[in-house]
Amino acid sequence: MHKISGDCCDRCCSYVSHNPTDTIALGIQIGSVLFPRALVALIGELGAGKTCFVKGLAYGINQTPEHEVTSPTFTMLHEYCGTSTLYHFDAYRIREQTELEAIGFYDCLDWGGIIVVEWADRVLNSLPAQRLTVRFDVLGEHDRRISCVAHGQDYHPIIHKIWPFVNAV
Numbered sequence: 001m002h003k004i005s006g007d008c009c010d011r012c013c014s015y016v017s018h019n020p021t022d023t024i025a026l027g028i029q030i031g032s033v034l035f036p037r038a039l040v041a042l043i044g045e046l047g048a049g050k051t052c053f054v055k056g057l058a059y060g061i062n063q064t065p066e067h068e069v070t071s072p073t074f075t076m077l078h079e080y081c082g083t084s085t086l087y088h089f090d091a092y093r094i095r096e097q098t099e100l101e102a103i104g105f106y107d108c109l110d111w112g113g114i115i116v117v118e119w120a121d122r123v124l125n126s127l128p129a130q131r132l133t134v135r136f137d138v139l140g141e142h143d144r145r146i147s148c149v150a151h152g153q154d155y156h157p158i159i160h161k162i163w164p165f166v167n168a169v
């Protein structure tokens, strides 16, 4: 893989992806260091690469093949089972906390799997304060800045663990 420019602090890191493969690779790295009950909140405009990133995340968590991961835009929830289950939510159409409850979000939090939420900015106040936030900024046709912020002590080690990858040549 070509050079991916990265930058890290104690609880945040930023990575520039040049294509979907880079984005999936970052997802795999993060997925492989997540812990049970972790919550990953994805923020970014249409087509920014959120679902692409989840393909990597699911592979890193329980080796779900990429083609099995698709956008839950209409069903709002997809589930990828394995050693640890990944619950993949899309909050694009959600406006209220009661809707989030209705689609089983809070139940999933109790079940001990890992949760990822696309369009998390639409329900941010309804999400647990402790989480990993991943923001996607479109820099160009294929370039995306992907910024991770660990909210809460439990999430800080994730940043430390992916640091070598983000800074790899």
Ligand SMILES: Nc1ncnc2c1ncn2[C@@H]1O[C@H](COP(=O)(O)OP(=O)(O)OP(=O)(O)O)[C@@H](O)[C@H]1O
Pocket (backbone or CB within 6 Å): 017, 018, 019, 020, 021, 022, 023, 044, 045, 046, 047, 048, 049, 050, 051, 052, 053, 071, 118, 141, 142, 143, 144
């Ligand atoms: N560096 C990149 N990382 C991820 N996707 C990229 C990149 N460069 C180009 N793309 C393209 O951008 C699109 C990203 O689509 P994706 O479904 O992942 O976005 P999304 O953020 O989930 O959108 P939505 O808000 O509609 O759910 C794909 O068509 C992909 O091929």
Ligand SMILES: [Mg+2]
Pocket (backbone or CB within 6 Å): 050, 051, 052, 071, 118
């Ligand atoms: Mg999507």
